[in-house]
Ligand code: SF4
């Protein structure tokens with residue numbers, strides 16, 4: 024988010040899902056698309072099999088997409104900046120970048136050029152393990168493609184250098200002249216259904232809806248008027264800082280709607296201590312989650328099938344959800360609950376429907392200005408959609424970046440915060456599997472998903488397993504500096520030798536007891552993708 | 562301008578697009594030609610041949626799904642020769658399967674059943690003989706009864722060409738042909754990803770959704786279009802509701818972006834949680850620290866929250882309160898949540914877990 028916003032002026036996915044199928048080259052890095060965004064994975068596979076697109080995969084794991092790829096670069100975990108700089112090094116050295124584009128649409132190219140100079144294929148091979156020749160081939164494919172679309176997901180962002188990684192991706196795309204054209208772009212694939220919407224709506228400590236800064240007097244005055252209330256000019260705390268504050272005692276009251284940080288947070292024991300320390304904790308959810316168990320008040324809410332509203336998908340498309348069944352017992356929609364609390368606290372919120380809230384949203388959110396339920400009926404609308412007659416925006420930054428010129432960032436490679444050593448000799452990366460979702464609260468109740476994937480597995484390369492005397496299906500203990508978990512081993516070449524993979528869907532095997540809470544200083548995203556562990560037979 | 566090609570279908574002069582097939586031209590002009598193996602977005606195979614038409618000058622009937630239009634073409638869809646050919650095909654299909662509609666899940670939503678009726682067939686002229694395969698019920702998501710399979714190949718093309726999952730194919734050929742994963746394995750023992758595409762496209766009751774078995778006839782289902790609640794793709798899908806419960810989830814080719822009717826296992830089969838008995842149904846309150854959570858009324862719960870947040874704000878200031886909104890909730894709810902934190906509590910301490 025922060026990385027893209029700095030480069031382009033907007034952190035959103037630049038292009039549309041549909042364009043992926045009809046582009047010339049797809050570069051997928053840090054996205055296990057067929058498992059985490061299966062329907063986008065389907066479009067990539069169709070592009071390759073049916074429309075002649077080239078596919079380059081950059082991933083430490085042999086994910087399913089590798090089967091469809093023309094070229095697979097297997098880098099050591101956490102070395103993405105070096106790899107991306109290496110690609111740009113070759114493109115510049117061999118003169119296969121879009122000079123006109125760089126000249127007319129971007130700034131700060133010289134600084135980039137200077138920085139990537141030392142990232143020669145040989146140097147990058149030493150850091151990442153990717154053969155120099157493969158890197159050259161990839162750079163040539165990318166540089167020569169007419170339209171190239173870069174896709175990435177949490178494999179890029181969940182690093183201490185997450186923001187740097189994203190800036191490098193943006194650099195690469197601009198160098199190829201790919202931002203602002205159909206079929207191109209930098210496309211972050213959002214993990215959860217409405218991450219995009221939550222950000223758009225200002226569920227962030229520093230911005231109001233549509234990224235209007237709380238620190239800006241103009242924006243604040245506008246919202247004070249719209250809401251009839253005095254507003255604070257001080258940007259708030261991020262989730263990590265909130266947990267920290269709870270731990271220290273400066274956060275005394277906490278209201279959590281529909282989240283389960285007790286499983287998703289990188290340092291679980293710390294979160295538990297923090298939540299227990301809060302004087303008054305309110306949790307609103309559809310189940311009594313691990314987090315809700317710690318609450319002073321638990322409020323039952325309706326799920327997506329029991330209410331009206333909208334989600335904004337990863338391509339900025341605002342789409343309707345519709346009430347299909349009634350909520351169980353006395354459960355209520357989250358918006359009804361918020362309004363009820365507000366009313367009791369003396370601030371009137373009298374909405375008769377979700378639609379009425381959307382009417383207010385479109386009044387104060389410029390990019391949603393033309394969005395109404397009526398217009399969403401058919402095929403949704405992609406923001407920016409500022410006026411009632413605007414058709415929505417298929418791809419961003421056409422002719423002009425949101426910030427004016429695209430900004431290159433000179434980014435140096437920094438190794439992951441924790442590398443394998445004597446005591447913890449293996450890399451661990453975490454992620455999701457096709458069959459489950461996030462903390463598993465919902466998919467674990469699905470008979471089908473449990474049939475296909477009933478437990479957490481430790482994916483380990485057969486070579487390592489052999490060395491450690493571990494057999495398929497055997498219980499193993501995985502430990503890091505922070506804790507340990509046990510789970511069954513699955514021997515698979517998907518994991519590179521020296522690396523294991525675990526998913527974070529199962530609270531019995533809470534891998535976040537192991538992960539490193541070291542954070543990206545700007546994105547404040549923890550380094551889930553790399554930590555050092557020891558694996559032994561349990 | 563795209564060149565228009567004039568043709569005549571059943572005596573009507575219509576304009577077709579260059580390269581268009583007779584079938585498409587007819588359908589665009591509201592002229593019905595039946596099909597079984599044809600499926601939009603997949604290769605045209607012309608295998609079932611129920612789409613045959615009479616083309617003036619052609620030596621035999623042609624499969625309209627695979628025959629491009631040409632200028633001045635004269636087509637008839639309703640001659641006796643056409644109908645006789647269609648009857649023969651449909652009677653053969655009928656006789657080669659176990660078509661006991663009484664207990665079939667697709668009764669009322671079946672292309673074969675519709676064709677039998679449309680062709681006004683009383684009974685097949687051949688004796689009914691089906692292979693007696695054991696119906697596949699080895700997973701909880703998809704059932705297969707290949708005794709009803711008409712070998713149209715739609716499931717294979719959907720799996721390979723739409724989803725590109727490359728799981729299904731024909732095994733054996735001719736009269737012993739069979740569709741399925743490699744080595745004739747059950748789905749659960751194969752590489753199947755359980756996207757359910759094959760069940761959505763099957764024109765008969767050979768591949769069906771297991772969890773909706775006996776949960777409602779097609780005409781009882783109320784379909785509600787909505788957006789999947791899982792990943793950021795935001796697939797559009799139909800919740801099939803009967804008796805106030807979600808019975809199954811189906812894709813819909815008429816919904817264009819972003820998924821064009823395709824889904825994955827999570828959206829398709831991941832909604833059991835909605836009806837789970839453990840759903841929270843009443844507010845819970847912990848009366849004293851260290852005590853148990855006990856059921857309470859909404860009135861009590863809301864009153865307590867307003868009182869406590871009010872007290873903390875007064876004593877320690879608005880910034881000692883924080884809120885976590887949710888990437889799982891709607892835009893409307895996220896908007897209201899941050900408005901509540903900012904305008905009512907008076908702090909910008911609002912974030913959500915999506916960083917994670
Ligand atoms: S597949 Fe069609 S024709 Fe066969 S039993 Fe089912 S409804 Fe009847």
Ligand code: SF4
Nearest residue numbers: 720753754756757759
């Ligand atoms: S469920 Fe999907 S992956 Fe499995 S056989 Fe059917 S179409 Fe193929």
Ligand code: SF4
Nearest residue numbers: 710711713714716763
């Ligand atoms: S299972 Fe259904 S879709 Fe597949 S070949 Fe048989 S009838 Fe056609």
Ligand code: SF4
Nearest residue numbers: 789791792796825828
């Ligand atoms: S159906 Fe699958 S791909 Fe589509 S939104 Fe749901 S989880 Fe994502």
